[in-house]
Amino acid sequence: MEQKQESTVRNLSHGGSDDASVLQRHLVSEANAALRKGALAALMPAVTGATVIPVLMWAGLIQGMHVPVLFCLLCIVSCSALYLLARRERVHGWRAWAVLLPFVSLPTVFFLMSHALMPSGAATFIAGPISHLYFVTLAVAGFLFDFRLSAVASVVAAVSYQGCFLLARNGLRTISAPDPMLVQEFTSTSINSFKSLMIFFGGITLAALAVVTRRLVERVLREERQKNLLSRLFGQYVSEEVKERLLKDPHAQSGERKEVVVLFSDLRGFTEYSETAAPEEIVERLNAYFDAMVGAITEHGGIIDKFIGDAVMATFGGLVPLENPSASALEAAQQMRQRLHALNTRWWREGRTAFDTGIGLHVGEVVLGAIGSEQRKDFTVIGDAVNTASRVESLTKQYGHPILVTSALYSRLPAALQARCRALGTAQVKGRRAALELYGLPDAHSAPEVRGGEEAPHPRDTLVT
Known part of the structure; x- marks a missing residue:
């Protein structure tokens, strides 16, 4: 294969x-x-x-x-x-x-x-x-x-x-x-x-x-x-540095097994919101959201793998060597939350509904390469690590933590980042026999923002679910 x-x-x-x-x-x-x-x-x-x-x-x-x-x-x-x-x-x-x-x-x-x-x-x-x-x-x-x-x-x-x-x-x-x-x-x-x-x-x-x-x-x-x-394989959301590396090293595109960090992020309640919002507003807000999330990911060396509706899938450490892909991915996740908070503050002031997200992180071996038919191929990663990261993301709402990481990723974090994580016990996810040990990262923006004597509510307080 x-x-x-x-x-x-x-x-x-x-x-x-x-x-x-x-x-x-x-x-x-x-x-x-x-x-x-x-x-x-x-x-x-x-x-x-x-x-x-x-x-x-x-x-x-x-x-x-x-x-x-x-x-x-x-x-x-x-x-x-x-x-x-x-x-x-x-x-x-x-x-x-x-x-x-x-x-x-x-x-x-x-x-x-x-x-x-x-x-x-x-x-x-x-x-x-x-x-x-x-x-x-x-x-x-x-x-x-x-x-x-x-x-x-x-x-x-x-x-x-x-x-x-x-x-x-x-x-x-x-x-x-x-x-x-x-x-x-x-x-x-x-x-x-x-x-x-x-x-x-x-x-x-x-x-x-x-x-x-x-x-x-x-x-x-x-x-x-x-x-x-x-550009066809990666779209417009891959940095020029990554493209230059791939041009200099064509073997970097070959299908091969690598250990990478997979990040999944999904908007909460977006389906319900889109049922009542105007299509133009949905597109405008999604574009603003994706721009913010992509910026946070690429600034930390991540690569956007794909957009799945309102979800984002990204990888760290696959094509571009990183000193610590796990740390870079977690820092990117934190910055994604920071940027979402800034967007929500602006939208709240405009009288719009705030968004919330869940982010799941896992590290493991995947097959990385251009996959598809002869007429159309996408550069992507496939493997159990991808499925696991997706399952972990889906647990964020259940555990009340916007960012969840597995023990495999937690063990690769530096001490300073480990100290910020909270052990949440184990969870059984679909498609895996062994239970996953999970760690949660509290939201850095849990405190409400005050404007003109009024408090800007946290996204979880204004989100339509």
Whole structure:
């Protein structure tokens, strides 16, 4: 049973068999979101070129730049199409290769257009700024976080540039200058081969960055998935410290046997009260009550296991190590009574009925873990200790003590807390053969509160039962 629970919780913690597909979907979404920004960034220089170049030609500052203008328009169309595809999250799988490899080849298209339309062919613009556009297109391809795609794109860009240079070589050889080094810079195959290598290694660098970014995104997505899982298992009433510990130690969620303190708290007479009260008032008062009780429990290291109607079940010492879980639980119970007293004082002043509670505490071995069906699981504890704590809570009204603890818990208390407890003898509870030895903790707020010459009655005096 423990192995099965551990396997179940591990599947939940790491996403189970569906984790890869879910993670891939999130990764595709994040990659396409990044690709949209990359497409917009690449669109800016294309729009600028399509706007500024005609103005400069009209002003007579440059001439014969019709091919670059056409190329800028082509880039605008390409970047816009890439943006729209990424917006629909269609750039993934084989589509990513089919879309981004041609996109990386845009500078090559420009050089081929020049070779077909310009008198000097590809040599007209091969040494200009368009060759640097390879780095821009490779950067955009890197936004998809795919190392293989980026690496292949780097090879395509480098080989394409080298091929375009070979097309332009004859035209480049017509260039003359007094400085032979300057001529060599334009015409040397070796030097331009180094340019191809720079394009290749620049793309590989971007591919490596894509890998690092992908791992970071995957880690963030996994952590977010685990946090969502913890929120589903524990709800909003578990401290961030507990969640962080569970994220760092997934084995803490595994089904395992542990000794924990179980606390049960139940409102007295709430059923009768709810029969006559307005639903809105019931919800408002219950929320205020639960907020107060949860605060008292979590401040002492406890974890809310569940709410059962108007009852609260909590555990101490299961997930978060405590120096003395029994002492922490009893101190939390006392603070719960203090906070209830403060709530009752406020409600009494508003003319509302006061509430009273019973709290039962027991310590024992339980099975702790994520338990439930494949569709829905709750992180909880099960075992005899849970049933016993519930039975003890039900005895509080009979014994006249709002807080009852068993001898098992009493024996683990420090002397100062033991001195505050009162031995009540033994009691037989349903589901147990052996009688329980019980101890009661007197209410710290038994004295009435005085306001304006009137005494604020104790909850037991105003409670409708």
